[in-house]
Amino acid sequence: xxxxxxxxxxxxxxxxxxxxxxxxxxxxxxxxxxxxxxxxxxxxxxxxxxxxxxxxxxxxxxxxxxxxxxxxxxxxxxxxxxxxxxxxxxxxxxxxxxxxxxxxxxxxxxxxxxxxxxxxxxxxxxxxxxxxxxxxxxxxxxxxx
Numbered sequence: 001x002x003x004x005x006x007x008x009x010x011x012x013x014x015x016x017x018x019x020x021x022x023x024x025x026x027x028x029x030x031x032x033x034x035x036x037x038x039x040x041x042x043x044x045x046x047x048x049x050x051x052x053x054x055x056x057x058x059x060x061x062x063x064x065x066x067x068x069x070x071x072x073x074x075x076x077x078x079x080x081x082x083x084x085x086x087x088x089x090x091x092x093x094x095x096x097x098x099x100x101x102x103x104x105x106x107x108x109x110x111x112x113x114x115x116x117x118x119x120x121x122x123x124x125x126x127x128x129x130x131x132x133x134x135x136x137x138x139x140x141x142x143x144x145x
Contacts, residue, residue, distance in 0.1 A: 006068045007086070011138050014071035016114075018057035020137050021069050023113045024088060027059040030068070078139045087131075087145040096123060100130050106144040107132045 011017045022028055036042035043053050057071045090106035091099040100123065107117055114137040123130035131145045 004067070006070055008070045008072060009138075009140065010074040011071050011140075012073065012077065013054065013138070014057040014073050015054050017136065017138055018059050018069070018071045020114050021071075022059040024110055024115070024136075025059070025066075025069075026062070027066075027069065028062050030058040030060050082141045085140070086142045088142060090144040095129060099123070103130070103132050103144045107134060110134060110144070 009017060009021075018029060032039045032042045036045065040053075055073045059069045059071075061067075088106065088110075091102035094102055100120075107115075111117060111134075116135045116139075117132065118135055118141070119133040121128065121131050121133070129145075131143045133141060133143055135141055
């Protein structure tokens, strides 16, 4: 049986990282539970103290077809290279210089939202189409691909 999937990020600032990934992927912040006009209103009703209100955040695909991303605060910082990373499909159907130009444009856009550019890999046909390695605002590697 097929299952839905959610990607979970351990992080220091769930709200900020959720906002970054919402921008990067065209997602939106998850709405508060039914019956509440805002997360602040819901958290007040649930008795969540102010210092715990950034313990978690989530973003969702507006169309509901792609996975939810969940961000949870953890006390430790990032320790090493990710074993799994997201590829942001920014140049579907393109190859060569057209592909790399689309990836460069996406990399510039993401840098303007807090990402860091790490490395560019040139196309090496027939197997390597080229990509750019980046890090989100907390150092998690990902690739415009």
